[in-house]
Amino acid sequence: MRRVVITGFGVVTPIGNDVKSMWQSILESRSGTARLTAFDPTPFSSHVAAEVKNFDPLQFFDKKEARRMDRFVQFAMKATIEAMEMSGIDLSKENLDRIGVIVGSGIGGLNIIEKTHSAYLEAGPKKITPLLIPMLIINMASGMIAMRYGLRGPNESIVTACASATHSIGDAFKVIQRGDADIMVAGGTEAATTPLGFGGFCSMGALSTRNDQPEKASRPFDKNRDGFVMGEGAGILILEEYEHSKKRNAEILAEICGYGLTCDAYHITAPDPNAYGATKCMENALLDARIDRTEVDYINAHGTSTDLNDKLETLAIKNLFTKEKSPLVSSTKSNIGHLLGAAGAAEAVVCILAIKNKIVPPTINYETPDPECDLDYVPNLPREKELKVVMSNSFGFGGHNATLVFRKI
Amino acid sequence: MPDTFERLRDLIVDQLGVKAEEVTPEAKFTSDLGADSLDIAELVMALEEEFGVEIPEEEAQKIETVQDAVNYIDANK
Numbered sequence: 001m002r003r004v005v006i007t008g009f010g011v012v013t014p015i016g017n018d019v020k021s022m023w024q025s026i027l028e029s030r031s032g033t034a035r036l037t038a039f040d041p042t043p044f045s046s047h048v049a050a051e052v053k054n055f056d057p058l059q060f061f062d063k064k065e066a067r068r069m070d071r072f073v074q075f076a077m078k079a080t081i082e083a084m085e086m087s088g089i090d091l092s093k094e095n096l097d098r099i100g101v102i103v104g105s106g107i108g109g110l111n112i113i114e115k116t117h118s119a120y121l122e123a124g125p126k127k128i129t130p131l132l133i134p135m136l137i138i139n140m141a142s143g144m145i146a147m148r149y150g151l152r153g154p155n156e157s158i159v160t161a162c163a164s165a166t167h168s169i170g171d172a173f174k175v176i177q178r179g180d181a182d183i184m185v186a187g188g189t190e191a192a193t194t195p196l197g198f199g200g201f202c203s204m205g206a207l208s209t210r211n212d213q214p215e216k217a218s219r220p221f222d223k224n225r226d227g228f229v230m231g232e233g234a235g236i237l238i239l240e241e242y243e244h245s246k247k248r249n250a251e252i253l254a255e256i257c258g259y260g261l262t263c264d265a266y267h268i269t270a271p272d273p274n275a276y277g278a279t280k281c282m283e284n285a286l287l288d289a290r291i292d293r294t295e296v297d298y299i300n301a302h303g304t305s306t307d308l309n310d311k312l313e314t315l316a317i318k319n320l321f322t323k324e325k326s327p328l329v330s331s332t333k334s335n336i337g338h339l340l341g342a343a344g345a346a347e348a349v350v351c352i353l354a355i356k357n358k359i360v361p362p363t364i365n366y367e368t369p370d371p372e373c374d375l376d377y378v379p380n381l382p383r384e385k386e387l388k389v390v391m392s393n394s395f396g397f398g399g400h401n402a403t404l405v406f407r408k409i
Numbered sequence: 410m411p412d413t414f415e416r417l418r419d420l421i422v423d424q425l426g427v428k429a430e431e432v433t434p435e436a437k438f439t440s441d442l443g444a445d446s447l448d449i450a451e452l453v454m455a456l457e458e459e460f461g462v463e464i465p466e467e468e469a470q471k472i473e474t475v476q477d478a479v480n481y482i483d484a485n486k
Binding site: 063065067126127131 | 423424425426446447448450451454457
């Protein structure tokens with residue numbers, strides 16, 4: 001069977017606009033959450049968000065290119081540029097028919113939708129920009145990446161809400177494993193912190209309203225958690241067939257060896273109270289990886305900081321693992337907030353950095369234990385530990401579950 | 410007040426991401442300034458807004474060069 005490894009990655013996150021600064025922020029247990037600045041949050045129930053700071057698209061694209069990309073596509077492109085550089089792939093020596101892209105998003109071009117809709121209400125259909133459709137469609141992130149580098153292989157976008165990025169990486173892994181490509185650019189991107197995107201989550205009661213302490217708002221597994229913090233950003237990984245990467249002497253960062261996906265088939269937004277789907281998802285990922293559950297060292301949890309997710313994800317982990325052999329669990333959303341359709345990609349990058357640096361990232365803002373969340377969540381400070389097998393979970397509205405397994409190589 | 414050409418040039422530079430010196434009166438929007446059909450449609454919207462003119466589809470199709478646009482604007486504003 002063809003093996004698949006990671007040879008590059010890039011990110012845009014609320015705690016750093018590249019991999020190095022993101023990892024540094026995690027080591028310093030920093031939070032990326034603050035009072036929302038994109039618009040006045042005062043009339044909304046929540047006032048806090050994890051926004052990307054100081055992102056200047058003109059640093060990466062010319063004016064015309066930048067104008068044609070919604071913010072979510074700009075994030076994906078920037079992360080791809082970083083990932084491609086890191087991988088050291090020389091495209092002039094590659095068969096571009098064998099390189100593809102799968103980049104997902106949960107929501108897509110909400111910025112341009114809202115802007116254009118306002119213009120339409122004000123002045124009628126003549127004000128609808130011809131760029132509306134190409135800017136709003138989710139698959140344009142994958143399309144633009146392919147265009148920039150001339151990548152003519154498999155190209156699509158996965159849409160499974162907050163599991164989009166994890167599914168994208170998992171599906172890209174399978175594309176290479178089954179032989180349809182040798183290299184895949186995979187990940188997720190999101191920039192939906194607009195009045196409607198933010199307001200929609202507010203109306204659901206999904207967001208934290210710890211408005212007086214923004215940096216403490218995202219507190220996964222803590223007893224006093226009160227909702228997630230809406231974030232934005234992107235994560236992109238370069239997946240490569242093992243022999244292909246060896247042939248060009250690439251630096252291998254980790255192996256991706258397992259992928260599980262299931263559905264709760266239960267409710268539009270709430271997770272299954274028995275956590276059957278999430279349990280089965282992790283189990284399937286380990287079966288796919290041919291790895292025994294006792295070998296898992298660490299799980300980067302979905303860990304949203306909502307009451308239900310954290311309780312039921314804990315239950316799923318306890319369903320699958322014995323108490324004696326329970327892996328360490330932490331949630332990077334405590335630092336970066338919830339990047340929705342980009343979450344799984346930024347978190348996959350964190351998993352690989354954890355393996356490489358032998359450091360388990362913490363769950364920050366963990367103050368009060370919750371009897372229903374009683375695992376070792378690596379509270380507040382990173383922990384040194386050799387990690388051989390690491391898992392990453394993502395769950396999305398609609399009941400979509402996805403789990404990836406990474407292994408030290 | 411800058412004349413029509415200057416205002417148009419600034420707008421083209423902004424929309425198409427070209428250099429000001431490339432925007433000569435003879436420059437053709439498609440072959441010289443690299444505009445595709447989406448750029449043209451956007452540019453027509455921006456011109457209508459900037460100069461307060463209406464540019465019907467069939468008129469827009471006749472505009473090939475920067476000077477054509479200047480002439481149309483001056484005749485219709």
